Amino acid sequence: MHHVDVPPVWLLAFGLAAWTVARWDPLGLTFGGAWADLVAGLLIGGGLLLILVAVAQMRQARTAVLPRREASAFVTNGAFGRSRNPIYLGMALILLGWTLRLDQPLALPLLPLFMALIERRFIDPEEEALARRFPAAWTRYAQATRRWL
Template identity: 35%
Template sequence: MLELKIPPLLLFNIFAAAMLLPADYPIKLDNEGFWAGSLLIAIAMAIALSATMTFRRAKTTVNPCRFDNVNALVTSGVFGYSRNPMYLAMAIALLGVGLIVGTVVTAVLAAVGFVIYMTKFQILPEERLLAELFGAEYRRYCQQVRRWV
């Protein structure tokens, strides 16, 4: 069973809330951070949507907490660039939120913390399960495509 007991989307929301709660309001819409952060969030949304659509076309589960419905190794589309594009999208969105409400340091700390936590408690266990399910095919995929980018 996966070590992570918190669903990734909930974990993303916890990290985002940690940046949003102490933020100064109202958020100024005329600064570079707002526009750069908004662009990063838009990019993250496009990556997540593309990854979700690729999973749907492969008729396999998008639920990272349930492996009983995994029936295909998805390697096309955005999965040809990152083995974890949905988690990558979450990290990019956290950078965006951090830029909108805080500073570059806040944004980077949140995104790096998220990446470290997700790697240890979600991705590494997922990789072990996928290696069991898909064997040599998955190991070849891991050699060709990086975990994050």
């Protein structure tokens, strides 16, 4: 089961849930306008770019990218200087962009649910592991850098 319990699978599941809500919507609600498509593209593209930059930074530092793997280095600069979790933030941006692209306001509550699930299943354990492995550096970093943005 751990093979499918990874953040991209959860993002895909929530994206599919948003698509299902968009197909099911009996109210015909919309965000209204071409602005939503433009913002959707910017959010999805920005989310993908943020993920790629953060993964590149982790690879450059030669530390684990996959959840539940022990970090060999503590990355705090670049994208990680703005958010303790830029990869998960990128995924949240993608989900928000997808919801806008689907033009489905009823799918918006999926975003905080996705973020809460990611925090509980991945961020909390990862941050606890970093605090154990790099106690002094983690304390300074956590005080100076927000979890999401």
